Amino acid sequence: MDVVLFEARGRYFKPCGEVVPTSLSNIIPGRLVRTGIRRYRFYVDGELVEELSYSEPKWLIIDKAEMVHGFLAEAEERGARILFRALRPGGEEFLEGGVVVDARGPYSPIPRRTIMLARMILEEAEVDGETVELWFDSKRVGFYWVFPHDEGAANIGAGFIGEDHPHMLLEEFKASHPLLSEARVRDLRAAPLTIMGGSPYYKGMLAVGEAAGLVYPLTGEGIRPAILSAQALLQALRRAGGRGSREYAAQLYRDNVGRIVSDIRVQRALLARFKSLSSSGRRRLLKMLPRELWEKIYVEGGLSLGDVVRTAGRKPSLLLALI
Numbered sequence: 426m427d428v429v430l431f432e433a434r435g436r437y438f439k440p441c442g443e444v445v446p447t448s449l450s451n452i453i454p455g456r457l458v459r460t461g462i463r464r465y466r467f468y469v470d471g472e473l474v475e476e477l478s479y480s481e482p483k484w485l486i487i488d489k490a491e492m493v494h495g496f497l498a499e500a501e502e503r504g505a506r507i508l509f510r511a512l513r514p515g516g517e518e519f520l521e522g523g524v525v526v527d528a529r530g531p532y533s534p535i536p537r538r539t540i541m542l543a544r545m546i547l548e549e550a551e552v553d554g555e556t557v558e559l560w561f562d563s564k565r566v567g568f569y570w571v572f573p574h575d576e577g578a579a580n581i582g583a584g585f586i587g588e589d590h591p592h593m594l595l596e597e598f599k600a601s602h603p604l605l606s607e608a609r610v611r612d613l614r615a616a617p618l619t620i621m622g623g624s625p626y627y628k629g630m631l632a633v634g635e636a637a638g639l640v641y642p643l644t645g646e647g648i649r650p651a652i653l654s655a656q657a658l659l660q661a662l663r664r665a666g667g668r669g670s671r672e673y674a675a676q677l678y679r680d681n682v683g684r685i686v687s688d689i690r691v692q693r694a695l696l697a698r699f700k701s702l703s704s705s706g707r708r709r710l711l712k713m714l715p716r717e718l719w720e721k722i723y724v725e726g727g728l729s730l731g732d733v734v735r736t737a738g739r740k741p742s743l744l745l746a747l748i
Contacts, residue, residue, distance in 0.1 A: 427523035428505040428662075431630070432497065433532040435509050437490040440544035440614040442572050442580060444484045444557075445648050446726065452652065454495065459486040460573050464556040467719055469711045470563050475719045483724050484557070486573055486580075489648065524662060524671065527627070528655075530619075530635035530647075537622030537638060540567070542584040542645070543592035543615045545599065547608035550579035559723065560598070563708035566700045569598045571605070579605065584618060584645055586700060591615065618645055621693065625654075625682060626675035633658055639685055641726055643692045649726050650685050657681035688727045695733070713742060 433439075444462070445453060461482025467475040501507055510529075527533050558571040567585030574580040581602075583595040592615055599605050623638020625631065633639070634651030641650065661677035679686075699707060718736055722728050 428526060429523065430500055430505045430507045430526045431529050432507055432509050433529045437493040439530060439616045440542065440582070441489065441647065442570055442582065443487055443489040444572065445487055446484055447482055449649065449652055450485060453485065453487055453492065457488045457492050459488065459575055460554045461485055462555055462557050464553070465724060466556065466558045468558065468560040469708060474712050475716060477716070477720055477724060524674065525630045526658065527630040527632040527636040528634060531617040533632065533636035535623055535627045535632060535636055537619045539617035539619050540584055540586055541589055541591050541615055542582055542618050543595045544580065544582040545595060545610050546574055546612040547579045547581060547605060548611045549577060550608040551604040552579045561711055563704045563711065569595070578611065579608065581605065620696070625679055629671060631658060631675055631678055639682065639689065641689060641692055642696045643722050646726055653685060654682050688729060691728050691730050691733060715740060
């Protein structure tokens with residue numbers, strides 16, 4: 426089956442935390458892994474409210490740019506035609522009976538709602554190579570992150586709904602962090618992140634990852650659902666073979682990503698609830714989150730409605746806060 430793949434640019438550039446779960450380690454070359462994460466610390470208005478520790482890493486910090494380039498090279502070797510056309514509509518005219526895949530993330534023409542992220546790479550940063558920090562500011566909807574990067578460096582970032590210049594907030598956060606204020610900035614970038622919209626099938630194109638809206642909105646995590654959706658699309662195309670139409674392949678693909686879409690809908694509903702609260706309400710809700718929800722949302726990534734109901738049902742005050 427002939428395949429055209431749309432990418433935004435020839436050289437990967439979008440900043441993020443560069444993390445994948447260890448469950449995907451089988452498809453990530455070992456040379457791209459920088460470190461493994463087995464500790465997670467969550468702060469609310471500067472106060473440590475939860476810490477999760479594991480005997481084995483749950484996440485891998487990777488060289489995402491090289492991973493993306495490797496995937497694109499493999500796609501070309503397997504016969505895909507790759508076109509770099511950020512923000513240009515169309516695509517279905519390229520192949521009669523073939524497949525057009527949109528992998529342009531937030532630079533796809535598929536309608537979406539985005540926020541802006543800012544990310545710094547800091548040198549001479551005193552961070553633990555096995556620990557991630559997430560810092561929540563109850564005055565805003567979003568968080569700051571502190572991730573290890575390569576040796577002696579840290580990846581810090583900020584993303585908040587309604588904040589168009591997160592780099593200014595990130596600079597303030599860096600200056601106030603007890604271990605990062607003196608670190609030197611190697612690189613500063615900003616990029617949009619999808620929190621609403623996107624579609625797995627749009628105007629004849631089959632979209633994967635962020636182009637399809639497959640980003641966990643509470644965390645901003647996009648690499649995991651991007652890889653899972655690409656695998657789901659491959660399965661759909663293999664099943665459809667050369668016999669079915671694009672619409673048939675699209676239906677198989679929708680079925681395959683149904684669980685991811687469902688989890689994202691639950692997270693979007695919780696995000697909307699979180700946004701509707703006052704600053705004090707957000708602080709109270711974050712502080713009452715049980716360990717299992719911190720783990721489910723921010724470490725494991727998926728969150729079903731059943732997870733929310735079961736957990737909140739054991740804690741009536743949390744259930745009231747959520748509804």
